[in-house]
Amino acid sequence: MPINRKHRIELIFGMSAVMVAGMARAVLDKTALSYDYLISLLLMTVYLMWLFASRRRFPHKGMRRILTVSALLMMLWNTVDTLNNEFITKDSDLSRQIWYWYYLPMVMLPILLLMAAFYIGRTDSYELPRKWFIAFIPVLGLAVAIGTNDLHQLAFEFENGSMKRYRCGPLYYCAIGILIFSVVGILFKTLRSCSKRQFSRSFMLPAAITALGGIYFISYRISDEPMLFQRMYDFPDFTCLFFMCFWESLVITHMLPSNADHKEFFSASSISAGLVDDEMEIYLRGENSPRPTKDQLTEACVKEVLSGSNVLKVQPVVGGYFYWLEDISELQELNERLEETRSYLEEEHVMLDTANKLEESRRRTAEQNKLYDSISERLNPEFESLSKLLNELPADEDDFRAVMKRAAIDGVFIKRCSNLLLLAGSSDHIDSGELGLSVGESLGYLELSDIWGQADIPKGRELPAETVLFMYELFNGTAKCALDDVHAIMVTLRLDDGIDFRIELDCECQPVKDETFSRAEELGGSIETVREDGSTYVIFTAKGEAVQ
Template sequence: MIKSKKNTLSIIFIVWVLLTFASLIRLYRSSFYFVNETIFLINLTVYLSLLLWWAYTILKRTGNHQTRYYLLGIVGLIVFWLFVRSVKYQPFNDIDLVARHLWYAYYIPMILIPVLSFYLSLNLGQPENYTIPKIYYWLYVPALVLIGAVLSNDLHQQAFAFQDNFVSWSNKYSYRIFFYLTIIWIVVLSLASLRILFKKSFQAHTRRKLWVPLIVIVVGLAYVIYYAIDNSRTGGGFYEATVAYSVFVIAFWESCMQSGLLPTNTKYKKFFNASNLQIMLVDYQGTTHYQSQKMMDLNTYQIMEVLREHVIPVDKNTLLKSKSIHGGHVLWLEDITKLQTIIDQLQQVRLQLSNEVDLLQQEVETKAKIVHLQHENYLLDTILDQVEPHLAKIKSHLDELETAKPLVKHQLLIKINILGAYIKRRSNLSLAYESQQQVHLHDITNSFNESLSMLDSLAVESALLFQKELALTLRQALLMYDMFQTVLETLYLDLSKVVVSLSHLDHQFIYGFHLETHHSMNHDLRWYLFENKLRNTYQDIVIEHESDHVFHINFKFKAGHDDA
């Protein structure tokens, strides 16, 4: 603990020295352009290096990706702020229009940093997959309005009012409505962030350290007041306001991380050292990052084996287990001595009762076979009931074949084939998927193709347009096949083209037919009866007449495991 505090104080001292150095050399002005440019680059390099270093520590210390995102967003805005400030005073200081708009650009980070800070406070204490409510993203709208108002100030001067022709614009100006709205925006969001942050700091160990971010706030307010009173180039005023404000923003969030208000992963090593658990954390490659003192040392082979198998025995009474976590795996040892004792006792009991168990097992197996046979008989009876009307049709058509003329006989044979293919394929689907959640799409496709192949002798063009990787239940598949059978069985002699499609959109399946016939069907009694049958059988079915011999049939039903 003492060593950690010394390291923190050392880092604070080094950062203070670098900031003071950069602020002091900024005050020096030489008659040589090269010297001034060198000072400018050194100054900018110091600031950017410190910011990039802090961004790197954020990546290393924060585990919550939302927290990391908002903190890095704040760093990016500060980098933009310092860069704009730097180029305003060096290359573009004498170009009034450019320098003035670079000055306006200061307000981009000034307006957006409070927004990201507010989002960061909302994310505090939330699970890793938490996302803030979308309503809060509307805060970007007034933020962008304020930014647009400041950046376009030259057109309306409602943020800063200047003299005519912008004479002495950097010194002689007054504040207008958009400036005050910007200040109110910054103050309100900052106070809201602080309120949420401190309200969520309910843990006792965190409350004891609240003084750390509070000191940063007090010092920051004191600096703002002092800078407003004395903005001289000596004393405290030589720390430029832009740099000072950036430092206070970073210092505040750093103090929140140091005090525990903002969780970090820097204390994992201490936790593992103090833990009585036999546990370790490794990354996806098996490299050890944290290991408790009581955890046995593992070689690379053991680590990779347990990552692959999840559980491996170390000895008779110890198991090594693993579980995937975000970023890697956790490994731990589990003592199974008591369990092993119970197992040994059970083995003795098992030997004593082996004969009884064998008899019971045979009885159970016999009962299971009986139940299985009863279930199969029930399933076959159910399928037979479903296809019995079609079997009766086949029998009737076979009787008609004896007296039918050649053409009619050919037509009857085709219809018998259509009925036979339907009975075969429907029975196969029912038997194969009776106890499964989903039906494989290729089995449905094969069923449709076999039925369509019965139309080959009639020169009917056919096609299946089924979207890949669709998940259908057995009931949905049978519903589709039954509707398809109704179409083929009724119109097989009239069809010249049939296209069957199945697609998925907005949690619904869209099942459709494109039908083309040899002749007009609008006044055909069979079509009228066929259309009424479809409408009465399937609710919400849509039947469209593109022309006298082109028709579209569409039917929608819910995707997933819901009933169609």
């Protein structure tokens, strides 16, 4: 980005002031006129202008602090030099001491600007490590050593005690070495931050200023008669101007990034944002940024404001507010697609739920049909027996009554056995109370045939479903076998150490068929038939594991 108009004016004014100060010194040096105040005023103006421009261009607090201290050192150096030239006798001890202490800012300035260069490319929160400030210790030590040169003359060795003829010592060259090292360090740091193309295009100006400083230093040391630009600028002034011009050359060529044109950059950008004052008047915004109203900005201070496909947000800053607009058109489009997907999934869910219900209904129907088929198959002999009885009803009334009583006994068995089979289809265990209800209802129908019965069966105990069915079938088969001879039936069930199911008949008969014994063994139990005192006992026992 080219330098702006304000920066251009500052450069022209600064260069003009420096040139006027140099020409005034060169012209008035051979006269009796006092010119130091004029030169000091011009250079002080240049230093102040550079100070304020640097604080404006570089937002990083650390860099601004260092540049401020550097500018203050230049102004202090200029002030002390002016006072020395105007009020202190040359070649005096005080003048010599002031001349020694010129080297304090001369070694401090390059180190300060080198540290400022290390802020290039850093974030605003970056601070130089504290250990770097250790570098000031040898620098201050060198300045103090030069200031006490009269004690050791390691910086300057005078001939015959005159300040006009002297030889430079090792401390002087150490100071010059710090200057050269700092210039090279600043160049190295800035060159690392710029591209190859930028280096080839912009390196000439800093290199020319560095070369000019080198020429001044070499000619200052080897020539007895000062050249024109040596007469224009004293060594202290030239050192300050050299570092200031060297720093400005890095800014002008953009090798040193600055923040001089942030307003223009912000205005020319495509960012949808801006700055407003406390009265919600827009101070700065992007050229293509929508212009929100005061009411929208005021409302956005409390909550986000939706305007079409944009969301307006406001954040308070020093002196006003920063607002920005977020484009949520893609998010809105995504929400619409998600809504369509949700509707589609809801329809799919309804269809799948209906299909699952139909499948579940079909499965339950199939299971019920399978269960009904198994019940029908298991009770088929009973159905055939009942059908035979009903198809061969006798004409005699007494015989008809007897057949119907027998049919009622078969019917209640079919009913109760079907119920137990349905319970067995949904669970592997049946409550013992169901067996009691089934035996009790059958005994009630046996009373129609003048057969009196009693059942003592506890409830609330879970028994294997097949065992419950077997015990009820055992009771029904025993009762039917002894139907013509029996007058009373007693049924008991004990579940203390296992299953003890007893059927007592008041007649002597053989009520148990042979296949019943084998079925009892398959269920893990056994059947025992006992006859004594005119009664028959049918006892079914099973192990304790059969009871829960």
